[in-house]
Amino acid sequence: MRVIVVGAGIWGLACAYACVRRGDSVSVYDAGRIGDGASGGIVGALGPYVPDEWTQKKQYQFEALDTAAGFWKTVDARSGMASGYGRIGRLQPLITQKAVALAEARAISAQELWQGRFEWRVENRPDTMSEHAAPFGVAHDTISARIHPAKATTSLGAACQALGVSLFENHPVTTLSDNAISGPWGTASADAVIVAAGVAGFEMIAPYTPLHPGSGVKGQAAVLGADMAGHPQIYADGVYIIPHANGAVAVGSTSEKTWTADGIDDQLDTVIAKAHAICPVLENATVLQRWSGIRPKARRRDPMLGAVPTLKGVYTALGAFKIGFGLSHKIGETVASQIRDEPVDIPECFTLDWHMAK
Numbered sequence: 022m023r024v025i026v027v028g029a030g031i032w033g034l035a036c037a038y039a040c041v042r043r044g045d046s047v048s049v050y051d052a053g054r055i056g057d058g059a060s061g062g063i064v065g066a067l068g069p070y071v072p073d074e075w076t077q078k079k080q081y082q083f084e085a086l087d088t089a090a091g092f093w094k095t096v097d098a099r100s101g102m103a104s105g106y107g108r109i110g111r112l113q114p115l116i117t118q119k120a121v122a123l124a125e126a127r128a129i130s131a132q133e134l135w136q137g138r139f140e141w142r143v144e145n146r147p148d149t150m151s152e153h154a155a156p157f158g159v160a161h162d163t164i165s166a167r168i169h170p171a172k173a174t175t176s177l178g179a180a181c182q183a184l185g186v187s188l189f190e191n192h193p194v195t196t197l198s199d200n201a202i203s204g205p206w207g208t209a210s211a212d213a214v215i216v217a218a219g220v221a222g223f224e225m226i227a228p229y230t231p232l233h234p235g236s237g238v239k240g241q242a243a244v245l246g247a248d249m250a251g252h253p254q255i256y257a258d259g260v261y262i263i264p265h266a267n268g269a270v271a272v273g274s275t276s277e278k279t280w281t282a283d284g285i286d287d288q289l290d291t292v293i294a295k296a297h298a299i300c301p302v303l304e305n306a307t308v309l310q311r312w313s314g315i316r317p318k319a320r321r322r323d324p325m326l327g328a329v330p331t332l333k334g335v336y337t338a339l340g341a342f343k344i345g346f347g348l349s350h351k352i353g354e355t356v357a358s359q360i361r362d363e364p365v366d367i368p369e370c371f372t373l374d375w376h377m378a379k
């Protein structure tokens with residue numbers, strides 16, 4: 022098959038990778054460069070839903086997180102680059118006795134739901150966390166991982182190219198039509214077009230959908246210079262603290278439905294101050310980088326996958342929102358199946374049709 026992917030973020034590249042591995046001839050078009058969108062970020066938490074009240078959505082995400090280590094190992098081997106993937110686990114503070122009881126019940130349900138492969142356990146808080154942040158200890162899951170978003174996107178882009186994907190950077194797509202795209206650079210056609218242009222993708226497909234498909238949610242995050250190597254990531258008080266390799270710890274993120282300007286403002290200082298309160302070892306850490314991006318949030322929050330109504334041969338890989346990296350390789354496989362009309366086992370809430378239902 023000839024496949025065009027619009028957008029060289031993590032979802033577009035995951036689709037390109039899955040398609041080229043099936044033997045497709047794949048071209049990726051980006052308005053700018055690889056990772057120019059939300060995927061050029063710095064946080065990279067890959068965390069599960071809580072292991073209870075199981076749903077097809079939780080199962081889909083579990084399978085993605087379970088297979089992520091193998092996927093990124095192969096990608097990094099193909100690209101010769103490092104995605105920064107590491108299964109480091111996650112600590113979440115328990116702040117009431119009731120939360121301890123719930124966490125203990127989840128420790129039992131996790132054994133079955135996570136198939137004995139990963140644990141959810143109740144532990145004492147480590148010395149790195151303040152007593153105030155975790156007065157009743159922590160829930161420690163061993164399935165959570167971290168990745169370096171910008172590096173992983175670069176690595177996947179290089180792996181795609183190593184497999185023969187053609188990448189057209191600085192090729193903005195302005196128009197979609199049946200089996201085709203066009204822009205100031207000309208027109209290209211294929212058997213399938215996959216729109217994976219992040220937040221811009223919603224505007225691109227809006228003329229062809231009955232309801233407006235989605236919007237952006239801004240986020241700001243920082244990298245602190247601190248060595249927490251070997252420490253699990255922490256999710257507390259709405260803040261992620263993610264130990265990366267090489268003496269860097271990412272903290273994030275703001276979640277802003279409305280904003281007046283792109284870039285950094287003092288809301289990020291609030292996030293950093295919260296990280297200090299949770300993890301006092303970070304108090305004297307230098308801020309190495311501040312970053313902001315716009316998350317693509319589909320109309321009803323979940324991923325939005327499927328054929329675009331009224332356009333022939335045009336599909337979406339949109340709505341990565343806050344969990345884009347955790348799901349990316351499985352989304353790529355799903356979309357690679359959808360464009361060949363193969364049956365896919367996805368939750369209904371991931372379908373474009375569901376997002377378009379009133």
Ligand SMILES: Cc1cc2nc3c(=O)[nH]c(=O)nc-3n(C[C@H](O)[C@H](O)[C@H](O)COP(=O)(O)OP(=O)(O)OC[C@H]3O[C@@H](n4cnc5c(N)ncnc54)[C@H](O)[C@@H]3O)c2cc1C
Pocket residue numbers: 027028029030031032033050051052053054055056057058059060061062064065066067170192193194195217218219220221222239240241242261273274275312313314315316317338339340341342343344345346347348
């Ligand atoms: C502060 C912050 C923290 C986050 N933390 C996490 C986290 O911890 N874990 C996690 O999993 N996710 C996280 N996310 C979300 C994650 O970054 C996104 O889910 C993911 O990057 C979205 O990928 P995408 O490929 O859909 O879109 P994008 O990465 O935005 O890619 C879209 C691409 O399309 C291109 N494009 C746009 N318009 C056009 C056009 N007209 N023609 C051609 N190309 C076009 C853009 O240049 C861009 O390269 C975070 C996001 C933010 C902002």
